[in-house]
Amino acid sequence: MNYYKVLLEAEKSLKDAFIKSSRLDSEILLSNSLKIPRENILVNLNRKISKKNFNYYKKLIERRKKNEPIAYIVGYKEFWKRKFKVNNNVLVPRPDTEHLVEESLKFIPKDRSLNILDIGTGSGCIILSILNERKKCYGVALDISKKALNVAKFNAKIQQIKNRIKFVNSDIDKFYFGKYDVILSNPPYIKNFDIKYLDKDINLFEPKIALSGGFDGYSTIRSVIDKSKMLMKKKGKLFLEIGDNQEKYVSKFLKTKGFYINKIVKNLSKNSRCIISTKIH
Secondary structure, X not given: OEHHHHHHHXXXXXXXXXXXXXXXXXXXXXXXXXXXXXXXXHOOOOOEOOHHHHHHHHHHHHHHHOOOOHHHHHOEEEEOXXXXXXXXXXXXXXXXHHHHHHHHHHHOOOOOOOEEEEEOOOOOHHHHHHHHHOOOOEEEEEXXXXXXXXXXXXXXXXXOOHHHEEEEEOOHHHOOOOOEEEEEEOOXXXXXXXXXXXXXXXXXXXXXXXXXXXXXOOHHHHHHHHHHHHHEEEEEEEEEEOOOOOHHHHHHHHHHOOEEEEEEEEOOOOOEEEEEEEEOO
């Protein structure tokens, strides 16, 4: 069987399983099976696939049919110019979260050495992306999950940043280490009740501890802001990702804790996704 027929069969199989991105997913998984770029497959559609590769490919397709995220199947996700190892112990990095990186890089000069804290680091994609571009800065990556930190440590090692970052396994409320110029966080912000209504890719596979924001969706956000007030230097910046329709509450809470709202960043769907604030007292 050639690549064209293999892709056609896989795409139909994924469509029948109600996978929305069936064509793209079938190409990505074939690329992973053959260990060659997608582009090479698309310009060589008449090339035959070996039985060994075909059987391996079918196993990957079966996993995707069960809604397992593509990133978990192939073992990585591209984020801010680099590939990050991911597995089911960490959230899959999403384009919206790149706003945190983009906005923080606008604030951090290339020639300054700043201390940066990433609360709920997961795969480490946020803090490592920043340290890759700000060579004089140092970071602390905090997460309650040891398994998540193992993923972040691996990514730091591969990207040769491990000498400029410290990993801490701790609950946010029990962390008291250091003073920071910049604090970043993509905290859990989904209401407990709403998690079961998320896409199956998320609900069935991504870690609930990284999704659940408590009864009202704000539990961890409040903890992040309280901890930031305690650990941040005066005039330090907090870059915080939020969920849909959370802008008003979070902005008000930040102001009551002595933060000035600098900017609210919207995603491509025009939903507020990131709040940038400054500690003023």
